[in-house]
Amino acid sequence: MSQSAYSKLENRYNRLGLLGEAGDVLHWDSAAIMPAGAAKARGEQIAELKAISHNLIIAPDTSDLIDAASQQSDLNQWQQSNLNLIRHHWTRATAIPEDLVVALSKACSECEAVWRDARAKNDFKRVLPYMETVLELIKQSGTAVAEKLNLPLYDALLGEFEPGARSAEIDPVFDDLTDWFPNFLDDVLAAQDARPAIRIPKGPFAIDVQRELGIKFMDALGFDFNYGRLDISLHPFCGGTPDDVRITTRYDEDDFTSALMGVLHETGHAMYERGLPIDYRRQPVGNALGMSMHESQSLLVEMQVCRSSEFLEYAAPLAKKAFNGTGSAWGADNLYRLYTKVERGFIRVDADEVTYPAHVILRYQLEKALINGEMKLADLPQAWNKKMQDMLGITPPTDTLGCMQDIHWYDGAWGYFPTYTLGAMTAAQIFQAASQAKPAINAGIPKGDFKPLMAWLRSNIHSSGSLMPASELLTKTTGHTLDPSVFKDHLKRRYLP
Amino acid sequence: MSQSAYSKLENRYNRLGLLGEAGDVLHWDSAAIMPAGAAKARGEQIAELKAISHNLIIAPDTSDLIDAASQQSDLNQWQQSNLNLIRHHWTRATAIPEDLVVALSKACSECEAVWRDARAKNDFKRVLPYMETVLELIKQSGTAVAEKLNLPLYDALLGEFEPGARSAEIDPVFDDLTDWFPNFLDDVLAAQDARPAIRIPKGPFAIDVQRELGIKFMDALGFDFNYGRLDISLHPFCGGTPDDVRITTRYDEDDFTSALMGVLHETGHAMYERGLPIDYRRQPVGNALGMSMHESQSLLVEMQVCRSSEFLEYAAPLAKKAFNGTGSAWGADNLYRLYTKVERGFIRVDADEVTYPAHVILRYQLEKALINGEMKLADLPQAWNKKMQDMLGITPPTDTLGCMQDIHWYDGAWGYFPTYTLGAMTAAQIFQAASQAKPAINAGIPKGDFKPLMAWLRSNIHSSGSLMPASELLTKTTGHTLDPSVFKDHLKRRYLP
Known part of the structure; x- marks a missing residue:
């Protein structure tokens, strides 16, 4: 035949x-x-x-x-x-x-x-x-x-990462967040000031211990080292292939928290890749959806799950033990305050979930202007610093802490940045639906049992590959289209008194 | 145009x-x-x-x-x-x-x-x-x-690794070595017994210190880490590309000598790759010659240079310092005796240069028989053990120490093994010619100055790529065709009283 x-x-x-x-x-x-x-x-x-x-x-x-x-x-x-x-x-x-x-x-x-x-x-x-x-x-x-x-030029580039997305639809959402953001940030910082002071666990934290702790949490989340690796790189990422998922992080001996959460974030990406439908391996329909759905899976693990007080109930004693920590700095409450600490900072990948959208919107606006020829690249450092001042009230002292911090533009990823914040919103919406559908998910987190969550994600999101567009999958699994108010509500619940 | x-x-x-x-x-x-x-x-x-x-x-x-x-x-x-x-x-x-x-x-x-x-x-x-x-x-x-x-079947396979080589020409050379070998080995072992007993430096030897020492010698030999790496693998090899040469070794905490010499061996391969003519990168004429010339470059570094008493004059104090060694086990004389120790062993990659040809000839004869259908694969373990007994007077207790020790056959490299011993002979002949042509080469070795040697190799061997066949290059640089007596003379000088 x-x-x-x-x-x-x-x-x-x-x-x-x-x-x-x-x-x-x-x-x-x-x-x-x-x-x-x-x-x-x-x-x-x-x-x-x-x-x-x-x-x-x-x-x-x-x-x-x-x-x-x-x-x-x-x-x-x-x-x-x-x-x-x-x-x-x-x-x-x-x-x-x-x-x-x-x-x-x-x-x-x-x-x-x-x-x-x-x-x-x-x-x-x-x-x-x-x-x-x-x-x-x-x-x-x-x-x-x-x-x-x-298509408009920017949308043609955006579509490479987020099929079907339109800047005309993103603009109002981001403008809405931009308007809402300054007052909300003030309220968050005021609420934070009213809480007990955060105590910083004392280092140095040996890199091999940080690595081992990261591996322990990766194991708990279901990462299978028979099909993947954990390594070091300047810019943490999840790479490799579905049968060989490789995540990277970068370690700081003075602060274990950033590398550890980075590992958890990339593990979210990795679990998506590992959960893709094996029957359609290497076919477009068997691939992950666009970047906002991919980022939703990392942010669901990092922001929705691992920065919660429930997760830190489980994780704090393990971290304390691994680093031989002593004192109240290692309490779950303190680590929760540390992991949900909000501040006006320079670095996107170190940013908290409240200020993160500001970092993204800044890049989105700049790359649109650069692509549409409204701005010259030579003017990027100045424009970057001005926007940082406008949105977060701070000016980077160096370009290393400013427009050179991310690999994306230098590696050809233009039209990529908005997917981070679209992903954050998607994560909030999916996690809300999952928690409501299956009570074992929330019940498992303080015990370090992520099987109910991962099983739900695998059957509802990962195994769907690219069978339907992201918007359709979101509606199917959560009952409604992307609704930024779920994200805002999540932030209000977590960060306001 | x-x-x-x-x-x-x-x-x-x-x-x-x-x-x-x-x-x-x-x-x-x-x-x-x-x-x-x-x-x-x-x-x-x-x-x-x-x-x-x-x-x-x-x-x-x-x-x-x-x-x-x-x-x-x-x-x-x-x-x-x-x-x-x-x-x-x-x-x-x-x-x-x-x-x-x-x-x-x-x-x-x-x-x-x-x-x-x-x-x-x-x-x-x-x-x-x-x-x-x-x-x-x-x-x-x-x-x-x-x-x-x-061509005969075996030669067709051999030609993949050693263009133009013929088993009919290898057979008499290997038969000659086989005949000469048993008496010579007896003489060598008798001479060895007459020397002071070898003292074994006491471990454990931390892997990171072994690695650092290896890197020091790689640096001295001219390996540029901007264009290469040193890693770990089960079977040490030199891989990667001429612009990114990657050598591997395997470490034993109880014995630093094997991994260290392995690193030096692979560095010889790596220097050949790095010295290939950049103007003909990726063209067949710009590639290295067959495997015997490649192996000659690793064996020249390992056997001719690094197992010499002159090299150990330079290396012994560095090793002693690196491992905080004390006592006469760390003297250059003792390390020389250790590094030229001859014994009847099971493992090819751990074999000394005297018994190495026996390991190769055994594999050469077995693979010829397997390829020509004169023997079944199921009978390999028995046949292997019998030949080990015949040639080296020992029988491997396990197949792990016998016919499963090398990756080659399992990875499809059939017709490859004879190139090791052809390479050893080529190495002896090239080193003899180099030493005679440029006295600074031998003078540099005890001082850790390998620049004269590497400059000579680069201009006489490496940079020639595949411009002419191995036999022609050998004749051009040494004045005569492959002459196994140079190899035998080298062995006699080093191992007999």
């Missing part, structure tokens, strides 16, 4: 998936362990893999195969959805010429390597020309997609 | 080189740090890269491009040599059908993963069926090449 058009596409996407996995491992390696001198060659290796993938996607027969598969009456719901995703994928890919794909990939690798150095040396001017090249190529490829899909 | 046929081939081989590098990084990752659960997916990723490379090599226009490039009068000596290598490459590749390439790659990855487990558990039967599959597919692909090149 000859292969159906759909089967041919599926086989092709299996190959694409394997190439993507190879690239993911190379990318993890670059960020976690590669010697600096290899950056140029690595950039070329990854670019070659991308070029081959690009050619496979836009192969001359793809269009006909998609049309023929559309006529097949034997496709199940998953296959139908897969075919739709393949069509969308093809439409985006055919918009961008191969030489642009290769040039962008190389530019990103080079810029990322220079950024690592420039960031350490607080030398924005050194990385500026590399970043200009990246942005120029990002705009070229975004324009190509925008024309094909009849 | 349109691209010449040769330029087209060069571009294609640049892409092939990038795909090969990607595969090399994945392979290093599998052996050094990959979680076990990812083995199957990794096997498929590597197989996909190999299939794409295979298709690029055998592309329908390759034959015409090679013919057209052969007519070009504008090729320099390097390009001419490159074209010859491309033609040879193409001839070998077109002999093997793609599905066989893919099947073999998968079978090797699976077998390697099972071997890791079976070796730990001394369970040869568990790995046997996987190994049978590997051998069967190796024979199929070897037969395909043998028919195309009109």
Whole structure:
């Protein structure tokens, strides 16, 4: 029996998936362990893999195969959805010429390597020309997609990370948060001042002990080290592949709290990847949804679960024991106050959940202006610092603590940032629904039993892959579309008296 | 101006080189740090890269491009040599059908993963069926090449690692060594017994101190950590790419000597990779020569240089200091006797340079018999043990210490083993020529100055890439073809009174 058009596409996407996995491992390696001198060659290796993938996607027969598969009456719901995703994928890919794909990939690798150095040396001017090249190529490829899909340029870029999202819909939500935020932050800080002073556990905290404690919590959350790793990198991330999920963190010997919560955050991402439907491995329908759903899974673990007083009831004694801690600084109440401490800070990845949206909105507004040509990259440090002052009332003393802190723009991720705060809102909404659906979830947390939560997430979110769009999955599992008031209510409950 | 046929081939081989590098990084990752659960997916990723490379090599226009490039009068000596290598490459590749390439790659990855487990558990039967599959597919692909090149089956496989080598030429050399060996070994052991007893430095030796000492010597030898790494793996190897050379070792807290010398050995490989001509990066002519030349570079560093009394004059005080050693066990004389200690042992990678050829010849004879169908794989443990008894007078108590000790056969490297001893002979001959040509080489060793040696090797061996065959390069640099008597003389000088 000859292969159906759909089967041919599926086989092709299996190959694409394997190439993507190879690239993911190379990318993890670059960020976690590669010697600096290899950056140029690595950039070329990854670019070659991308070029081959690009050619496979836009192969001359793809269009006909998609049309023929559309006529097949034997496709199940998953296959139908897969075919739709393949069509969308093809439409985006055919918009961008191969030489642009290769040039962008190389530019990103080079810029990322220079950024690592420039960031350490607080030398924005050194990385500026590399970043200009990246942005120029990002705009070229975004324009190509925008024309094909009849979208505004920014939305064409945003769609790479968050299919179907529109800045016109994000703007009012973010504007609403921006308006609400200053007064709320004042109230939160006032309430915080009225509570007992936070006591800081005394270090140093040996890195291997921090690592072991992180692993203990990863184990409790269900992370399987037979299918993943925990390593160190400058910018913590979750990489690798669904069968080999690799999370990274960075340790500070004077403060264990940040690396530990970072590990828990990335574990949320990792559990999503591990829970994806194995029957559709390497097919678009078997992949995770857009970045806001991915971030919702990390933020659900970190913000909704692990920064709760219930989680710290379980975690505080373990941390105290691991570090041989003594005194009231190690009490669950104090650690809860520490882990929900709010302050006006410079660094997004260290920000609390109250101020985090401000960091995101700042980046969202700046990247829109840069992409739309309303601002020059050379003016980024000044513009960044001004917005920080406007929104959080503080000015970064260095660009290392300002516009060079994040890898994203330097590595070509433009249109990515809004997904963090969309993810935070989604997390609040999903966790509320899960808690209501299954009381064992909340009951388990103080005992360190996360099985009910993870089972619910696996069956309601993870195993769904990309069968339906994020908005549809959210409505299906929570009963309503994205509702920012759930997020606001969560913040009010946790942070106001 | 349109691209010449040769330029087209060069571009294609640049892409092939990038795909090969990607595969090399994945392979290093599998052996050094990959979680076990990812083995199957990794096997498929590597197989996909190999299939794409295979298709690029055998592309329908390759034959015409090679013919057209052969007519070009504008090729320099390097390009001419490159074209010859491309033609040879193409001839070998077109002999093997793609599905066989893919099947073999998968079978090797699976077998390697099972071997890791079976070796730990001394369970040869568990790995046997996987190994049978590997051998069967190796024979199929070897037969395909043998028919195309009109070679005996074994030579077709050998040629993958050592282009142009013939078992008919190896047999008499190895038979000669086999005859000479037993009496020589008796003499060596008698001479050893007449020397002062060897004192063993007392451990434990902390792994991080062992690692730091290894790095100190790697630095002294010229290894640049901006372009490479040192890690841990079960079977030490040198992997990665010329711009990112990664060596591995395995540490034993009770004995620092083995890991340290292993690091020096792999550093010899690494320096060869780093010294390859950068102008021909990713072209066949820019690659290292066959495995015997590669092994000659590691053995030159390890056996000719680092196990010499001159090297230990430099190294002993550093080791003593690093481990806070006390007493005469740490004297250069004693460490020299330790590092040139000869004994009848089970493990090839731990073997001394006197008994090493016996380990190699045993494997060479067994793999020839297995490939030629004169022996069954199920009988391997018995046959192995019998030969060990015949040649070294000892019988391994377990298969872990016997036929499961090396990764090679399980990972598909059949026809590889003889290159070790060919390499040892080549190393002796090259080092003799280098020492005679440049007295600063020997003068530098006791002072830890390896710059004269490495400069000579780089300009005489490394930078030559694959411009000429190994035999021609050897004759050019040493004045004569491979002469095993140089190796024998070296052994006699070092080990007899």
